[in-house]
Amino acid sequence: MWRSCLRLRDGGRRLLNLPPAGLTASVPRAPARAYAPPTERKRFYQNVSITQGEGGFEINLDHRKLKTPQAKLFTVPSEALAIAVATEWDSQQDTIKFYTMHLTTLCNTSLDNPTQRNKDQLIRAAVKFLDTDTICYRVEEPETLVELQKNEWDPIIEWAEERYGIEIGSSTSIMGPSIPAKTREVLISHLASYNAWALQGIEFVVTQLKSMLLTLGLVDRHLMVEQAVLLSRLEEEYQIQKWGNVEWAHDYELQELRARTAAGALFVHLCSESTTVKHKLLQD
Amino acid sequence: MAALGSPARTLRGLLRELRYLNAATGRPYRDTAAYRYLVKAFRAHRVTSEKLCRAQHELHFQAATYLCLLRSIREHVALHQEFHGKGERSVEESAGLGSKPVVSHVASRIAVRYAMDCVT
Numbered sequence: 262m263w264r265s266c267l268r269l270r271d272g273g274r275r276l277l278n279l280p281p282a283g284l285t286a287s288v289p290r291a292p293a294r295a296y297a298p299p300t301e302r303k304r305f306y307q308n309v310s311i312t313q314g315e316g317g318f319e320i321n322l323d324h325r326k327l328k329t330p331q332a333k334l335f336t337v338p339s340e341a342l343a344i345a346v347a348t349e350w351d352s353q354q355d356t357i358k359f360y361t362m363h364l365t366t367l368c369n370t371s372l373d374n375p376t377q378r379n380k381d382q383l384i385r386a387a388v389k390f391l392d393t394d395t396i397c398y399r400v401e402e403p404e405t406l407v408e409l410q411k412n413e414w415d416p417i418i419e420w421a422e423e424r425y426g427i428e429i430g431s432s433t434s435i436m437g438p439s440i441p442a443k444t445r446e447v448l449i450s451h452l453a454s455y456n457a458w459a460l461q462g463i464e465f466v467v468t469q470l471k472s473m474l475l476t477l478g479l480v481d482r483h484l485m486v487e488q489a490v491l492l493s494r495l496e497e498e499y500q501i502q503k504w505g506n507v508e509w510a511h512d513y514e515l516q517e518l519r520a521r522t523a524a525g526a527l528f529v530h531l532c533s534e535s536t537t538v539k540h541k542l543l544q545d
Numbered sequence: 546m547a548a549l550g551s552p553a554r555t556l557r558g559l560l561r562e563l564r565y566l567n568a569a570t571g572r573p574y575r576d577t578a579a580y581r582y583l584v585k586a587f588r589a590h591r592v593t594s595e596k597l598c599r600a601q602h603e604l605h606f607q608a609a610t611y612l613c614l615l616r617s618i619r620e621h622v623a624l625h626q627e628f629h630g631k632g633e634r635s636v637e638e639s640a641g642l643g644s645k646p647v648v649s650h651v652a653s654r655i656a657v658r659y660a661m662d663c664v665t
Contacts, residue, residue, distance in 0.1 A: 523614035
């Protein structure tokens, strides 16, 4: 009964896929498309090159200049970073896989700043991780894991305490270690010495590794990326050794974490360095 | 714990990664800006009168970090292609599933690998 109440204005033509009554030519129907993920773009450029502009180095895809998602011109301060980003774009085959282009993503975030965060907010976000730092959070059992955590994580805490003159303990309670205010101040003032771009990188690495101390070790070149990632995933590695490795989950996450951490660390270093070459003259 | 190793080893690894990246495009990897920059940087920092050069260590660390980045991206993409890249089946394939034993791509690969791991 309710069907008769529905009166369609165009007489149900659209439902039946009939062409509009006014057209005489036949409208070709679009072929049924197979499912394609919406985020895949084909590689539309042949060559990637770098040019130096006023604000820094720019990337050219064929003859077009690369732009950020908010349509700003993509400029980076460092030549090495520009070359690395160009290599990322050049290494895309057939489709552009944005999820592998970590350096490009970091540069875009720094240029656009979509969440409108200033230096203080970035520093505060990074230091907040100290309260729940991975390497300060210890388990109480099983014994072998406690031992492993003590052997691997304690040296990092000692190094950080010595390097910055601060106090951090480790704790097994659910509340985490209590960080004295002086420690926080020292770290905040240390982080303030980095520029905004480097801070984006630091905050990114902290979020990936879930540890402020490991990030500090990485940025200070005390730890290598593989080491930092291993220490961050210590419990997972312990369980993998005990129960076996699941390639499509464990290795997948490991490689992704390594890629992101390496990108973040490289980004920080390239944004906070300056190179000068001094030539020594030979004395006759 | 893994140490930094020798700069020559890192450079070799980086060149290998660049070769992999450029293999598909067909362009020789020696033409790329990355190759030229790396070779120039390694050469420039080799000549120094200081024994313990901090700049050399910094460069080597950056190079090792970049090597880790390239390597892990390559492995990640390979794992993605092998295990996660199949996408959805088309309507025809799903309709034809009833006639064959229903074992998905991922599940069959996992079963094979698990069996292999148990044996070794």
